[in-house]
Amino acid sequence: MLQMHDHSTCQSCNQRFNSVFCKAREEYVNLINEQKVCNVYRKGQTLFNEGSNPFGVFCINEGKVKLSHLGDDGKEQIIRLLKQGDVLGYRALLSGERYSASAVALEDTQICFIPKELFISVLKQDAGLAFEMMKLLSDELHKAELKITHLAQKPIRERLAETLLFIKETYGYEDDGITLNVRLSREEIANLVGTATESAIRLLSEFKKDGIVELDGKKIKILKQKELIRTANLQD
Amino acid sequence: MLQMHDHSTCQSCNQRFNSVFCKAREEYVNLINEQKVCNVYRKGQTLFNEGSNPFGVFCINEGKVKLSHLGDDGKEQIIRLLKQGDVLGYRALLSGERYSASAVALEDTQICFIPKELFISVLKQDAGLAFEMMKLLSDELHKAELKITHLAQKPIRERLAETLLFIKETYGYEDDGITLNVRLSREEIANLVGTATESAIRLLSEFKKDGIVELDGKKIKILKQKELIRTANLQD
DNA sequence: GTCAAAATATGATAAAAATCATATAGGCAC
DNA sequence: GTGCCTATATGATTTTTATCATATTTTGAC
Numbered sequence: 001m002l003q004m005h006d007h008s009t010c011q012s013c014n015q016r017f018n019s020v021f022c023k024a025r026e027e028y029v030n031l032i033n034e035q036k037v038c039n040v041y042r043k044g045q046t047l048f049n050e051g052s053n054p055f056g057v058f059c060i061n062e063g064k065v066k067l068s069h070l071g072d073d074g075k076e077q078i079i080r081l082l083k084q085g086d087v088l089g090y091r092a093l094l095s096g097e098r099y100s101a102s103a104v105a106l107e108d109t110q111i112c113f114i115p116k117e118l119f120i121s122v123l124k125q126d127a128g129l130a131f132e133m134m135k136l137l138s139d140e141l142h143k144a145e146l147k148i149t150h151l152a153q154k155p156i157r158e159r160l161a162e163t164l165l166f167i168k169e170t171y172g173y174e175d176d177g178i179t180l181n182v183r184l185s186r187e188e189i190a191n192l193v194g195t196a197t198e199s200a201i202r203l204l205s206e207f208k209k210d211g212i213v214e215l216d217g218k219k220i221k222i223l224k225q226k227e228l229i230r231t232a233n234l235q236d
Numbered sequence: 237m238l239q240m241h242d243h244s245t246c247q248s249c250n251q252r253f254n255s256v257f258c259k260a261r262e263e264y265v266n267l268i269n270e271q272k273v274c275n276v277y278r279k280g281q282t283l284f285n286e287g288s289n290p291f292g293v294f295c296i297n298e299g300k301v302k303l304s305h306l307g308d309d310g311k312e313q314i315i316r317l318l319k320q321g322d323v324l325g326y327r328a329l330l331s332g333e334r335y336s337a338s339a340v341a342l343e344d345t346q347i348c349f350i351p352k353e354l355f356i357s358v359l360k361q362d363a364g365l366a367f368e369m370m371k372l373l374s375d376e377l378h379k380a381e382l383k384i385t386h387l388a389q390k391p392i393r394e395r396l397a398e399t400l401l402f403i404k405e406t407y408g409y410e411d412d413g414i415t416l417n418v419r420l421s422r423e424e425i426a427n428l429v430g431t432a433t434e435s436a437i438r439l440l441s442e443f444k445k446d447g448i449v450e451l452d453g454k455k456i457k458i459l460k461q462k463e464l465i466r467t468a469n470l471q472d
Numbered sequence: 473g474t475c476a477a478a479a480t481a482t483g484a485t486a487a488a489a490a491t492c493a494t495a496t497a498g499g500c501a502c
Numbered sequence: 503g504t505g506c507c508t509a510t511a512t513g514a515t516t517t518t519t520a521t522c523a524t525a526t527t528t529t530g531a532c
Contacts (some may be wrong), residue, residue: 069381071389072471079381079452094374123367130366131359137289137373138330144380145315145336147306151387153307156489186510194388198492200512217498217510235308291527348509422480429478432520453480 009033010112015061018085020136024126031122036112047103047111048089054099056115057089063109064171064182067101068189068191078192080181081106081170082139090133101217106182154233156195160203161232163193164213168222176221183218246348251297254321256372258412259364268358272348283339284325285346290335292351293325299345300407300418303337304427314428315374317342317418326369329355331416342418372472390469399466400449402459412457413465421452443467447466 010033011026012018020027038061041047046104047058050070060082067080067088079101090100093116124129150159163181171181184192190200204220207213212228214221222228245267247262251430257265268441274297277283277405286306296318303324315337329352339426359366360467369464386395400416409419420428426436440456443449448464450457 006403069385071385071387075389077385077388079384091374091377094370096371096379097378100378123370124363126377127360127363127366130363130370133370134366134373135332136358136368137377138327141327141332141373141377141380142333142336144377144384148383148387148430149305149313150308150317150385153309153311176359194384196512197509198491199489201509205511208316215510234349431480434521435482435519437479442479451480 008038010036013061015074015085017058019134020087023130023132024122025126025128028122028129029047032118035118038110038112041105041106041107041109041111045105047105048099048100050099052099054093054116055183056113057087057093057119058086058103059112059114060086061110061112061236062087062109064106064177065103065109065111066106066188067103069101072099076188076191078188079144079200081167081192083171087136090119091137094137106184133138151194153156156193157203157206157231158197158231159188159193159195160207161198161228162234163189164220164222165225165228165232165234168225174224178214178221178223180220180222244274244304246272251295251321255295257295257365257370260358260369261362264358264365268350268354271354272350274346274348277341277345277347279341279343280296281341283341285401286335286338288335290325290329290352292300292337292349293323293329294348295348296320296322296324297348298344299347300428301339301345301347302342304341304423305337312424312427313430314424315380317403319407321412322458323372326355327373330373331409336421340421361428362407387430388455392429392435392468393439394467395429395431396425396436397464398470399425400456400458401461401468401470402428405463414450414457414459416456416458421454 010021010029016022016029021032024032036059041063047065048054062084065082065086065088067077067082068076068078071077081087082103088100088103091101123133150162154162167180167182167184173179174181186201186204187197190197190206193200204213204215207228209216210227212222212224212231214223246257246265252265257268260268265272272295277299278348283301284290293334298320301318301322301324302314303318304312304314307313316324318339324339325335327337373443386398390398403416403418403420409415410417422437423433425440427437428432440449440451443464446452448458448460448467450459
């Protein structure tokens with residue numbers, strides 16, 4: 001197979017224009033390239049832990065990451081799902097706080113690390129990057145506020161349907177065009193929906209009985225997307 | 237009573253250093269001052285409506301505003317409470333979308349309006365303002381993500397206690413040191429907590445019976461703040 | 473002041489969801 | 503392969519919460 005891009009530099013990174021750095025000036029991209037550190041995180045490995053101090057931001061070149069809070073009783077709440085081109089770790093860094101969430105690789109993932117001082121200084125000099133950053137934060141805030149409304153007002157059945165559609169939006173389908181392109185445990189799905197694991201399992205079984213999905217271990221196939229959209233009862 | 241500040245200009249605004257504009261450069265503050273339009277919104281009046289196009293940002297000089305989504309079934313979800321020094325309307329503007337929430341004055345409120353083009357252009361030129369804006373967005377995102385976790389995991393009793401503490405953090409107490417300095421209907425409290433109005437009323441009655449609060453119409457007095465914190469079961 | 477409308481309060485009931493219990497299946501070390 | 507551990511599944515039960523019903527109180531117009 002032909003190697004289309006040289007992944008080893010930020011200048012030629014295949015995610016560059018698919019990321020918050022899309023409008024960053026060339027000189028700053030070069031600067032970032034010089035100081036970045038790339039790593040592979042194996043499935044299940046932790047990028048950073050809730051409560052620890054941020055030293056920079058992470059940029060996903062390839063792979064999948066979940067970002068989750070630990071609730072007061074120790075229950076996980078997944079607040080974001082991330083993929084190639086996504087940046088993470090910026091929230092705590094910009095607020096000047098410790099991480100309020102943990103990041104864990106959902107599969108083997110290639111990630112570059114940009115040191116805090118460099119990221120902040122580029123952010124202050126490059127208005128294009130700063131503006132994209134604000135857009136990103138605004139979009140995340142919007143999603144979070146929508147989620148608040150849905151958590152407060154929608155029954156679990158609708159939220160599960162919505163979550164499956166969200167997973168599809170984020171990671172898409174596999175080559176067959178119907179299998180969700182990520183492997184999540186039932187517990188993780190429950191922690192995305194915000195419900196008990198048993199409830200998530202039960203409702204997935206109902207969706208299966210209704211022919212909306214097909215379940216094969218952690219593989220989930222969406223058989224009737226329209227029906228799923230109807231079940232999610234989405235207006236927006 | 238002596239007039240301590242001249243409220244009519246941004247340069248001398250008593251909220252200037254209590255707002256996102258605290259680090260903005262003088263020249264840009266002057267520019268904003270020339271183009272701003274100040275208004276008084278009476279209690280219940282709408283600043284902007286969900287679904288309409290943003291034309292700029294609003295800056296509260298004095299008063300209180302609620303920001304709320306309308307859920308799919310028409311139920312209100314209050315997502316932010318705002319006070320003097322707070323800016324609103326920036327989320328949709330930065331995302332380049334229509335408003336995803338409506339803003340309504342909770343009492344007579346003085347508000348200045350800054351046109352979109354000016355705000356964006358200053359934001360692109362003034363790194364200090366841009367950085368404060370990113371901090372603000374990051375802080376709001378943090379709060380939203382915490383709220384998501386609590387909505388997903390905490391029972392309504394704890395969430396109501398937390399909401400009362402949140403109201404106190406936001407608007408403080410009246411001169412007596414115990415009365416929450418805002419008048420909200422039971423329905424609005426329920427729409428902050430994310431529950432049915434009857435449930436909010438019922439639990440407030442329980443708090444009253446337990447001597448945690450005193451209720452006098454829309455006046456809520458916090459009698460036992462420690463007990464309220466315990467009831468909220470907060471870890472963070 | 474009266475009156476009507478809306479807000480608050482509270483009980484009864486129904487619905488939703490969590491928890492508990494137990495069974496079965498799948499993954500993995502050996 | 504066996505055995506063990508964990509994840510998934512499903513039923514039974516309890517708890518939580520919403521909904522419905524109906525007083526009672528408050529508010530505001532007049």
